[in-house]
Amino acid sequence: MNTLELTLLIWLGSLVAGFLGALTGLGGGIIITPLLTLAFGIDIRYAVGATLVSVIATSSGAAAAYVKEGFSNIRIGMFLEIATTVGAVVGASLAARLPTTTIAVIFGIVLLYSAYVSSRGAREPAVDGQADRLATLFRMDSSYPTPDGPKSYHVRAVPAGFGLMLGAGVLSGLLGIGSGALKVIAMDRAMRLPFKVSTTTSNFMIGVTAAASAGVYLQRGYIDPGLAMPVMLGVVMGSILGARVLAAARTRVLRLVFGFVVAVLAIEMIYHGLTGRL
């Protein structure tokens, strides 16, 4: 296979990944690294570099659409980005020191967890109750639009959320993914934000987090232009298409199917990592 043929195949695979990622809300990045390494035999460091670039593209591309809905909380996002960006620089620096087989196993475990989270779907947490002192100090409490008018919410457990975000940042930098699933958990379960607020704020944060590790990746020579080109273009086009048909799609079935695919890829990543073939 020559470069042109491989490039076209990777573009097609990324298009499908971006499409499914947008439909399921998991993001396409999470299955691109397994696709590139397992199906095309590409070194995991190049794969992670190319995926990270596509993560920035989907996050930034979707931001304009999310903003119109009025759910994202810019203050919470900016405050937590301190944790995710510091974590991302640490994670990207770790990536150069860990053996690729270890990275493959960690990647597989995170994939399994994301598949589990996505198959479970959304739950609306309780939004009222006592305010957190830090949340008040940093003016995080806000409101979001509902059919019955704006509904206010209080933010809880800011230190726990901050700690989880640090972890999400490290994983994002280490694996070149957006860690959207982990970010949503931190805001949804720990800080008790309404689901729509946590998913849209998380999307906003993903691009900034990924940019923090991308600087390190670029300097280490992980970002190969010939490979990142079809991945980025494919994922961007796929996610635009995915967002278009989102309204008409039966997302519950899709989430289950996609979750199953992710789980299979996860097990294969772990197996290849443990047997030293990645």
Add this chain to the structure above:
Amino acid sequence: MNHHSGAWTDQRVEAIIGNLLRAGVLLAAAVVLAGGALFLVRHGSAAPHYAVFQGEPADLRTPSGVLADAVSLRGRGVIQLGLLILLITPVARVAFSVFAFAMQRDLLYVVVTLIVLAVLVFSLAGGAL
């Protein structure tokens, strides 16, 4: 705060940021596509080399090297320039937020946002731990 429609409300700031990000992605994608065409026309029939990690050459690892390659219309350099534009869009977003919080006289969040900006600039300037 001023009194006409120019007030820096959170909604207006976020709308500007959203459009800024989308414009950045579109510009980046166009540059990457142009570079990709150059690259494939010249090197499309060569054997791919992605299976073995060698790391990129030094000129594709730094913003100044990428710029020099792009100016001389080398395909990989032009693609990398597009990727750099993409990489800078979230940084521009954070920089704009510093300005927006300053217009709102929200000193606490000017500081928070400056910390995030400092980490990003540290990383892009080649800093690693």
